[in-house]
Amino acid sequence: MTLEQIKQMNKEIFKENLLKTIQEISNEIGLTSSEYRFIIEPVREKDKPLNSADDMMRLNILSEDNIGGKQLPLINTVNVLCGLEPMVPIWINVIFIGLDEATAIFKLQCSLRFRKPTLLRNVETGHAPFKAIIERTN
DSSP states (O other): OOOOOOOOOOHHHHHHHHHHHHHHHHHHHTOOOOEEEEEEEEEOOTTOOOOHHHHHIIIIITSHHHHTTOOBOHHHHHHHHTTBTTBEESOEEEEEEEEETTEEEEEEEEESOEEOGGGOSOGGGTSTTEEEEOOOOO
């Protein structure tokens, strides 16, 4: 594992890293869609305390009423998850869940812990905090 750290994070870098992750998944599964929608699924981690900013995001921005099950376009997804810029979820798993006509639907399982860029996980992927989760169906 590399000790390299991400020094900065903003909406543009976040969006670029998300698109790199989608490209990684697309290459792996042969997906050709260029239209994307995202379902954000906050994950509460056992024994990982939330600070007041995390709680504010959990109760307001990432609440079931606000984002529960909604398929958000890329720009809205970036705006939601970069709400505390430069702090973003410490990790985000990206999972392709299917096609809706020509639109690829991805689930973003994300930590409720929003942290500064130097603390982000999945740096080794080259597109922190994202990690492509490719579910094999063999």
